[in-house]
Amino acid sequence: MKKREIVDAIVDREWLQFTNAINIGQRSYCQDQKSSFYLSRKAYLNIYDEEILSSYLSDLETAERKGIHLVTQKYAYMMESTDIENFNKIKDQILPLSDKKSNIVESIMYIYVQWLKDVGRILRTFKIKKNVEVTDNGKIII
Numbered sequence: 001m002k003k004r005e006i007v008d009a010i011v012d013r014e015w016l017q018f019t020n021a022i023n024i025g026q027r028s029y030c031q032d033q034k035s036s037f038y039l040s041r042k043a044y045l046n047i048y049d050e051e052i053l054s055s056y057l058s059d060l061e062t063a064e065r066k067g068i069h070l071v072t073q074k075y076a077y078m079m080e081s082t083d084i085e086n087f088n089k090i091k092d093q094i095l096p097l098s099d100k101k102s103n104i105v106e107s108i109m110y111i112y113v114q115w116l117k118d119v120g121r122i123l124r125t126f127k128i129k130k131n132v133e134v135t136d137n138g139k140i141i142i
Contacts, residue, residue, distance in 0.1 A: 019034070021069070
């Protein structure tokens with residue numbers, strides 16, 4: 001498969017999982033914004049080479065065969081730091097993370113947040129944006 005075809009296959013699978021994810025409370029507005037989802041995911045995925053994309057596509061296909069909903073898993077894990085009360089209600093329903101994987105995620109997030117802080121400094125240095133803040137979870141506020 002060519003890179004574009006791999007990206008398309010990934011985003012098609014991600015969209016089905018994303019739009020069908022069951023939320024606490026009610027369906028989220030963004031779950032009905034297919035064109036926005038496709039544009040943002042394709043832009044993000046296109047930074048990777050075919051080898052990484054093929055590996056990720058294989059992971060998605062394997063998870064599908066096993067009945068694992070990766071998008072739901074992702075958002076459930078994110079809740080651990082954004083909504084601990086509700087996370088504690090569902091944590092028994094998600095796949096456990098090994099200590100090794102948890103440490104890898106923490107290391108990646110540390111590097112990512114440091115990178116974002118560097119981006120903020122660069123934006124301020126070149127006076128592109130005067131007030132740039134990077135939160136502890138890596139969100140840039142401009």
